[in-house]
Structure formats: C-alpha cells, structure tokens
Amino acid sequence: MTNIQSLLKYLPFIFEGSLWSLGLVAAGLGLGFTIGIFMSLGEVYGPSYVRKLIEFYTWFFRGTPLLVQLFLFHWSIFPALGLRTSPLETSILVLGMRSGAYQSQIFRGSIKSIEEGQMLAAKALGMTTWQSAFHIILPQALRKAIPQLSNEYSIILKDSAICFILGVMEIMTRTRYVTIATGIAFIPYLIAGCLYILLTYLGAKIFDTIHARVKMQGLISG
Amino acid sequence: MKVENLRKRFGDEEVLKGISFDVMRGEVKAIMGPSGAGKSTLLKCIDLLVKPDEGRIWLEGVELTDPTVDVNKQRRKIGFVFQEFNLFHHLTAIENVMIGLRKVKKLPKDKARELAEKALLRVHIDESLWNKYPAQLSGGQKQRVAIARALAMEPSIMLYDEPTSALDPQLTGEVLQVIKELADSGMTSIIVTHEVGFALEVADELMIMVGGRIIERGRPAEVVYSPESESTKAFFRKVLRVEGTTR
Numbered sequence: 088m089t090n091i092q093s094l095l096k097y098l099p100f101i102f103e104g105s106l107w108s109l110g111l112v113a114a115g116l117g118l119g120f121t122i123g124i125f126m127s128l129g130e131v132y133g134p135s136y137v138r139k140l141i142e143f144y145t146w147f148f149r150g151t152p153l154l155v156q157l158f159l160f161h162w163s164i165f166p167a168l169g170l171r172t173s174p175l176e177t178s179i180l181v182l183g184m185r186s187g188a189y190q191s192q193i194f195r196g197s198i199k200s201i202e203e204g205q206m207l208a209a210k211a212l213g214m215t216t217w218q219s220a221f222h223i224i225l226p227q228a229l230r231k232a233i234p235q236l237s238n239e240y241s242i243i244l245k246d247s248a249i250c251f252i253l254g255v256m257e258i259m260t261r262t263r264y265v266t267i268a269t270g271i272a273f274i275p276y277l278i279a280g281c282l283y284i285l286l287t288y289l290g291a292k293i294f295d296t297i298h299a300r301v302k303m304q305g306l307i308s309g
Numbered sequence: 310m311k312v313e314n315l316r317k318r319f320g321d322e323e324v325l326k327g328i329s330f331d332v333m334r335g336e337v338k339a340i341m342g343p344s345g346a347g348k349s350t351l352l353k354c355i356d357l358l359v360k361p362d363e364g365r366i367w368l369e370g371v372e373l374t375d376p377t378v379d380v381n382k383q384r385r386k387i388g389f390v391f392q393e394f395n396l397f398h399h400l401t402a403i404e405n406v407m408i409g410l411r412k413v414k415k416l417p418k419d420k421a422r423e424l425a426e427k428a429l430l431r432v433h434i435d436e437s438l439w440n441k442y443p444a445q446l447s448g449g450q451k452q453r454v455a456i457a458r459a460l461a462m463e464p465s466i467m468l469y470d471e472p473t474s475a476l477d478p479q480l481t482g483e484v485l486q487v488i489k490e491l492a493d494s495g496m497t498s499i500i501v502t503h504e505v506g507f508a509l510e511v512a513d514e515l516m517i518m519v520g521g522r523i524i525e526r527g528r529p530a531e532v533v534y535s536p537e538s539e540s541t542k543a544f545f546r547k548v549l550r551v552e553g554t555t556r
Contacts, residue, residue: 208395212409
C-alpha cells in the first residue's frame with residue numbers, strides 16, 4: 088500500500104483525537120470553573136488569610152509554563168502524595184487547576200464590576216452576604232464573564248495540545264504517530280492544524296449563542 | 310422606632326453628629342436638607358447597611374445595634390427604597406419582588422407569587438409589566454417595582470431614600486402617589502426627599518438636617534412657613550426657592 092493510501096486509512100484515527108482533545112478541554116474548563124468560582128468568592132468576600140492563599144495559588148499557576156506544570160505534577164508532586172495518575176488524569180487535573188487560577192481572576196473582575204447598589208438592595212431584603220453573592224451577584228457576574236470564558240475555552244484548547252508531552256491520545260499525539268507510521272509529515276500536521284481551527288471556531292460559536300440567550304436585557308456589556 | 314445619638318464618621322469627616330428621634334407606628338416622617346447633610350447615611354445606618362460608630366437604634370423593642378442581634382433577620386422588618394432603584398437586573402419585575410420572599414422568608418413558589426402579585430398591584434404595576442426586565446421599564450415603573458419589592462416582605466417600617474430624585478419630573482408624581490397611599494393606609498415611613506409639597510401633604514413631622522445635625526423639627530407647615538432657625542430659613546430660600554417662607 089502506498090504511503091498516501093495508508094495516510095488516508097489513518098485519518099479517522101487523527102479525527103478521533105478531537106474527542107480526546109475536547110474531553111480535556113471540557114474537563115479542564117469544568118474543573119477550572121468550579122475552582123474559579125470558589126476562589127473568586129473567597130477573594131472578594133473572604134478574610135485576608137484566604138486571600139493570601141488564593142494569591143499564592145494564582146501566582147504559581149499563572150507564573151509557570153503549562154509544560155513545566157505537567158511534568159512537575161506528573162513526575163514529582165502526585166507521586167510524592169502517593170497518587171499514581173495516568174497521563175490523562177494528570178492532564179485534566181493540571182489543566183483544571185491552571186484554568187481555575189485564570190478563571191478566578193475573570194470572575195473576581197466581573198463580581199467587582201457589579202455595582203454596590205445590588206448588594207445593598209439584597210441585604211436590605213434581609214439576605215446574608217452569602218445569599219446575596221449566590222442569588223444576586225453571581226448570576227449577573229457570570230453572564231458578564233461569558234465572553235472571557237469563550238476566550239478561556241480557546242486557550243485551553245491550545246493548551247490541550249501540550250498534553251501530548253505526557254502521551255495523552257489527543258490530536259497531536261495521534262498526528263505524530265501517523266507521521267512516524269507513514270513517513271509523511273506535511274499533510275498530517277496540516278490536518279491537525281485545520282482541526283484545531285475548526286474546534287476553536289465551533290467553540291466560539293457555541294459561546295456566542297449562549298451569550299445571546301442569557302444576556303441581561305438591555306444592559307450593554309450584558 | 311427609636312434612634313438615639315447616632316454618630317458616623319467617614320475618615321476625617323463626621324457625617325452624623327448625634328442624631329436622635331422617635332417614630333411612632335403609623336407616623337410619617339420627612340427629612341429634608343442640603344446635599345451632603347448625611348440624610349442618606351442616616352437611613353442606611355437605620356437599616357444597618359452602614360455601621361454607625363456610636364448610638365443605638367430600636368425597632369419594636371428590639372435593639373438593632375446590639376451585637377448579639379441577628380441583623381439579617383431584623384432587616385426583613387425594614388423596607389428600603391433606594392434613589393437609584395437597585396432592581397436586580399437579571400430578574401423580571403415579578404421575580405424581583407418574589408426573590409426576597411423565596412430566599413429570605415423561604416416561602417414556596419406559589420405563595421411568593423401570590424404575595425408578589427398583590428404588592429405589584431398595590432403600586433399600580435399592571436400584569437403586562439410583570440415579566441419585563443428592569444431595563445425595559447421606565448424610571449417611575451422601576452421605582453414602583455422597587456417599592457413593591459420592599460412592601461412584599463411586610464415590613465414594619467418603610468425607608469425611602471430620595472425616591473424621586475433620579476426621576477424625570479413627569480414620573481415623580483406616580484411614585485409619590487404610591488408612597489402617599491401607603492402612608493395613608495398606615496405604613497410607618499421615613500422619607501428623605503426634596504419634594505416640599507409632598508412633605509406638607511403627607512408627613513406628620515418634618516426634620517431639617519444640615520451638616521449632620523437635625524437643626525429643626527416640627528409639623529411640616531410650621532417648619533416650611535415659619536421656621537425658627539436661620540439655617541432653616543436659608544435652606545428654604547436658597548435650595549428650594551420657596552416663595553414667602555418667612556413671616
């Protein structure tokens with residue numbers, strides 16, 4: 088069989104990697120969202136020692152390259168804690184923790200952008216700070232954060248390609264495998280590039296749709 | 310309600326310099342004064358949205374300033390209407406009115422809805438507006454929804470912080486009308502306002518605040534038409550340009 092023919096046979100294999108890549112992105116975004124929400128609330132409403140801890144966490148995850156974090160956690164930190172994680176598990180955890188650091192700053196910004204009157208009105212009704220934050224501030228802050236979340240999606244999608252270094256079976260790992268197996272490099276990498284562009288575009292479209300549907304009526308940066 | 314010797318300072322500036330007064334059930338008190346006199350701060354202190362430095366406040370026998378008292382629970386008894394409305398942007402009009410009932414009073418959805426509808430009708434907000442978002446309402450409608458939101462909690466006293474100051478003149482009337490109706494039906498109220506005519510018509514007592522102090526108080530007609538203090542006379546002359554205020 089010619090190399091081109093075997094390349095064609097491998098195409099589904101590469102495309103399948105999209106599912107893994109998207110899986111990484113979804114898990115990373117999801118974990119990051121959960122961590123980000125709690126951290127942002129802690130930063131805005133919590134006592135100063137909580138804020139210090141969060142500052143340290145954010146500084147670490149935003150200050151070191153993802154590549155370094157992947158190796159650090161997979162080969163040093165998790166084993167030291169007695170955890171034997173698969174490449175996929177490590178990738179999801181690191182992507183999630185890293186995204187959490189970035190998302191906490193996104194939410195912190197959008198929470199602070201909600202005018203003080205909203206909190207005053209909530210408290211005037213008898214709500215506790217926690218109730219006000221959860222029922223009044225967060226619903227508005229999250230809606231405002233959607234464009235930035237869309238951006239975060241694109242970033243995690245690009246970051247997922249780096250997880251290739253641990254051997255996770257996402258797009259890049261598979262593409263490399265195919266180049267080795269067929270001896271052809273140009274076409275597989277071109278395809279991989281196109282896949283990422285496609286996934287980025289689709290993701291952005293989905294976020295735009297969500298944004299349009301939950302936008303607060305009449306507010307400009309809703 | 311009893312307010313005793315309320316003091317508040319922001320940084321170097323003492324904004325409230327020992328305010329004291331009583332409000333009987335069913336009474337309507339109006340507070341007027343130049344900007345920066347501390348009127349807004351006073352109302353926010355009463356509702357404990359701002360913590361006073363000194364002084365005590367009692368509502369229906371409970372001391373609100375007592376540190377062991379559950380402030381959030383006591384706030385349910387006080388309805389607050391803000392100058393900037395502060396309606397929750399992400400909720401419709403009726404949801405705005407319902408949310409306190411659902412989340413603070415923990416009422417079930419249908420009961421909350423029932424009370425919300427009653428409150429909205431009481432402020433003359435028609436069913437057609439119930440599902441609109443605040444951004445879709447006029448200023449007068451927004452403020453009336455805000456009043457309904459406070460009213461639905463069945464407070465013992467309503468505090469209005471310059472309720473019409475952010476409204477166009479044409480819309481002021483409809484809001485004042487609602488406040489008047491509530492007052493006439495026996496709702497204990499404290500209103501900070503610039504509307505002299507309203508104070509004359511609705512209030513039982515008018516207090517003039519200047520520089521963090523109450524410089525004059527009495528029946529509205531007396532305070533407006535025959536004020537005793539020079540500062541009061543100056544206030545009515547300059548700020549309000551009320552004709553023939555002194556005899």
